[in-house]
Amino acid sequence: MRARGDFLDLLSLHEGCTERLLDEASRIRPGELRCSTDPKVIRIRRMADSVSGEIHVLAGFIRLSPIGEKALCGYAKPRHDIGHRVCSRLARRFPGTLVLLGNNSNSWLALYDGTRYYHAEGSSLNSVADELRALLNNRGDKSPEELWETYYWSQYCDERRNLRYFHSMAPKLYLKEAGTRVEHGVGRRTLEDF
Amino acid sequence: MVSLQKIARLASESRFDSVGSNGYSVEDIDLRKVQSLGEGTKHDVCASTSCNRATYGADRIGDVAAAGVCHAFTPDGRCVNLFKTLYTNDCSHQCRYCPNSALSGKAQPHSYTPEELARITLALYRGNYVEGLFLSSGVGADESKTMEQMLEAVRILRERHKFMGYVHLKILPGASLEHVKQASELADRVSVNVEAPSQARMGELSYTKDYENDILQRQRYVRDLVSRKAIPSGQTTQFVVGAAGESDSEIFASMMKEYGEMKVRRAYFSSFSSVKGTPLEGVTSQPLWRENRLYQMDWLYRIYKMKPGEISLAFGDGGFLGNQDPKVSIALQTIQSAVDPNEASYDELLRVPGIGPVSASRITRIRKRERIVKREQLQRLGVVTRRADPFISLNGWRGTKLDRWAP
Numbered sequence: 001m002r003a004r005g006d007f008l009d010l011l012s013l014h015e016g017c018t019e020r021l022l023d024e025a026s027r028i029r030p031g032e033l034r035c036s037t038d039p040k041v042i043r044i045r046r047m048a049d050s051v052s053g054e055i056h057v058l059a060g061f062i063r064l065s066p067i068g069e070k071a072l073c074g075y076a077k078p079r080h081d082i083g084h085r086v087c088s089r090l091a092r093r094f095p096g097t098l099v100l101l102g103n104n105s106n107s108w109l110a111l112y113d114g115t116r117y118y119h120a121e122g123s124s125l126n127s128v129a130d131e132l133r134a135l136l137n138n139r140g141d142k143s144p145e146e147l148w149e150t151y152y153w154s155q156y157c158d159e160r161r162n163l164r165y166f167h168s169m170a171p172k173l174y175l176k177e178a179g180t181r182v183e184h185g186v187g188r189r190t191l192e193d194f
Numbered sequence: 195m196v197s198l199q200k201i202a203r204l205a206s207e208s209r210f211d212s213v214g215s216n217g218y219s220v221e222d223i224d225l226r227k228v229q230s231l232g233e234g235t236k237h238d239v240c241a242s243t244s245c246n247r248a249t250y251g252a253d254r255i256g257d258v259a260a261a262g263v264c265h266a267f268t269p270d271g272r273c274v275n276l277f278k279t280l281y282t283n284d285c286s287h288q289c290r291y292c293p294n295s296a297l298s299g300k301a302q303p304h305s306y307t308p309e310e311l312a313r314i315t316l317a318l319y320r321g322n323y324v325e326g327l328f329l330s331s332g333v334g335a336d337e338s339k340t341m342e343q344m345l346e347a348v349r350i351l352r353e354r355h356k357f358m359g360y361v362h363l364k365i366l367p368g369a370s371l372e373h374v375k376q377a378s379e380l381a382d383r384v385s386v387n388v389e390a391p392s393q394a395r396m397g398e399l400s401y402t403k404d405y406e407n408d409i410l411q412r413q414r415y416v417r418d419l420v421s422r423k424a425i426p427s428g429q430t431t432q433f434v435v436g437a438a439g440e441s442d443s444e445i446f447a448s449m450m451k452e453y454g455e456m457k458v459r460r461a462y463f464s465s466f467s468s469v470k471g472t473p474l475e476g477v478t479s480q481p482l483w484r485e486n487r488l489y490q491m492d493w494l495y496r497i498y499k500m501k502p503g504e505i506s507l508a509f510g511d512g513g514f515l516g517n518q519d520p521k522v523s524i525a526l527q528t529i530q531s532a533v534d535p536n537e538a539s540y541d542e543l544l545r546v547p548g549i550g551p552v553s554a555s556r557i558t559r560i561r562k563r564e565r566i567v568k569r570e571q572l573q574r575l576g577v578v579t580r581r582a583d584p585f586i587s588l589n590g591w592r593g594t595k596l597d598r599w600a601p
Contacts, residue, residue, distance in 0.1 A: 031559065034556065034559070035556035035559040037560060037564075037570075037571045037574040037575060042574055057264075059263060060263040060264050060322075060325075061265065062322055063323065064320065064321050065321070070205045070208065071202075071205060072320065090322065092257060093256050093257055093359075094255060094256075094320070095208075095251070095252040095253075095254065095255075096205065096208030096209075096252060097205065097208070098201060098202065098205035109201055111204055113208065113252060114251050114253070118200075118204060119195050119196065119201075120195060120196050120198050120200075121195065122198055128198065131198060132198075132202055135198070135203075135206075136202055136205070136206055137206075142221065143321060144218075144220050144317040144318060144323070145321075146225070147220050147228060147314065148321065148323045150225045150228050150229050150232075151228055151229075151318070152266060152268070152274060153229070154229045154230075154231075154232030154233045154236065155232060155233075155236050155268050155272070155274050155278065156236070156268040156270060157268075157270055157272075157467070159467050160270035160271075160272070160482060161269055162269070162271050163269055165270070165271030166267055166268070166271045169264075169267045169271050169273070170267040182266070183266055183267070
């Protein structure tokens with residue numbers, strides 16, 4: 001019995017994955033994958049976990065701004081090759097709305113029409129967003145960032161302040177990859193701000 | 195893969211739009227109100243958004259995920275994944291610990307309208323800031339009227355805007371059976387906070403809440419609806435820890451009743467912290483580790499499947515847990531000789547500190563093929579050997595000795 005297909009798919013998206021590694025991984029049995037003490041198998045398992053972890057975290061951390069009524073765009077600079085995966089996951093939430101994710105060099109687009117996904121790729125986020133504005137004939141809509149910032153700080157209990165725990169739950173790496181602005185200020189605020 | 199032009203054309207031709215251009219607009223929302231009503235829920239700790247309900251088709255907004263998603267963390271490390279808010283902070287109940295109660299000196303009560311609340315939820319959801327809505331409330335002047343308005347807000351989301359994201363709805367103390375039924379049809383999860391472990395303890399916290407009728411009876415309504423699979427993610431509850439001077443064993447006994455009789459999915463714990471302006475302002479706040487130890491105890495029951503009698507060994511004098519992992523306390527009293535990972539059963543392994551369900555399962559699988567002879571093997575299987583060392587032996591050799599096992 002071979003390793004599961006979705007495991008190999010995840011592994012193939014890892015930044016350090018090679019054809020040779022994929023070939024080795026395809027020969028590992030599922031049971032062995034779960035409980036082996038072989039360092040090579042553990043490394044492969046951790047690589048796949050790292051990819052699925054990044055997809056899961058970024059799908060939550062990325063913020064979307066509207067481009068008119070028909071498109072949403074957000075900043076994302078993932079380590080692994082997961083742009084389309086995250087984009088599809090977000091597109092599934094908004095059938096009929098185009099989701100654009102990207103950074104200074106790459107961008108990914110996904111549209112879900114209720115039954116199937118359409119994907120596209122482009123250059124930098126800003127240039128593709130400008131093209132989309134022109135194609136969709138839309139004005140820019142306002143992002144609810146201020147509303148979010150107000151709400152976010154309303155949930156904070158100062159007596160529970162624990163920045164070490166915060167950074168273990170929301171590592172700087174992921175905050176940077178998702179380009180989150182509000183949470184990036186955490187740690188730079190002082191008691192006087194409250 | 196399609197071209198940018200084609201994907202843009204497909205999006206512009208999409209006819210589905212249940213929200214409309216003004217549906218996401220939040221420009222007229224009073225941010226002081228958002229802050230005030232948000233702060234009213236910051237001690238409510240239920241944060242799960244895990245849901246297995248199916249969502250499909252084009253005529254909807256949003257979906258749910260079985261794994262749950264965290265969208266942000268506050269500087270205290272707690273997850274923010276729902277728009278967690280009160281509908282109103284006006285409350286006629288006289289709970290002595292609560293900043294929203296009639297006894298507290300809050301300046302001005304705030305309240306949303308159902309439309310406002312729906313618009314904010316949709317705007318935050320579309321920006322991927324939240325996974326859905328968590329709606330609680332003060333009871334206002336009349337719990338039926340407030341509950342009706344809360345339900346109306348969720349109804350607007352679900353029926354007018356076809357919102358399929360996660361919704362957690364609080365059942366107000368004393369809400370009618372009809373309102374509980376309506377809540378079960380609209381929400382993914384509902385909850386009634388018990389707050390205190392018994393009628394007597396509740397009496398010390400609130401002069402106006404009837405523990406049996408206002409709280410336990412509402413939980414029974416929900417339990418009966420859950421048993422008919424009307425609520426996808428079931429019901430939960432929450433304890434305020436230490437506000438009425440109750441011991442951990444009292445909370446544990448009440449928690450067992452909640453799991454056994456009320457069939458709650460999860461019990462949550464929030465350490466009492468004294469809030470300025472409330473009658474308990476001068477009372478010392480409870481240490482946060484107490485809440486943490488109660489969660490560990492809950493974990494031993496739900497995930498490790500330990501029996502209540504075994505867990506109760508962790509309680510010390512007066513029925514309080516010490517500031518030590520309850521699993522270690524129990525292990526020190528029950529593990530009589532060092533455990534050999536090559537011979538021990540799954541249940542025996544699970545009782546060793548540093549070995550969890552995943553690593554115990556891995557050990558039982560791997561030892562069919564190879565003998566475990568090194569600590570490194572255990573580490574690769576996920577065992578925290580630093581914690582497990584005093585309780586295990588490999589090849590008859592122990593890493594560290596407990597005093598009582600020393601020759």
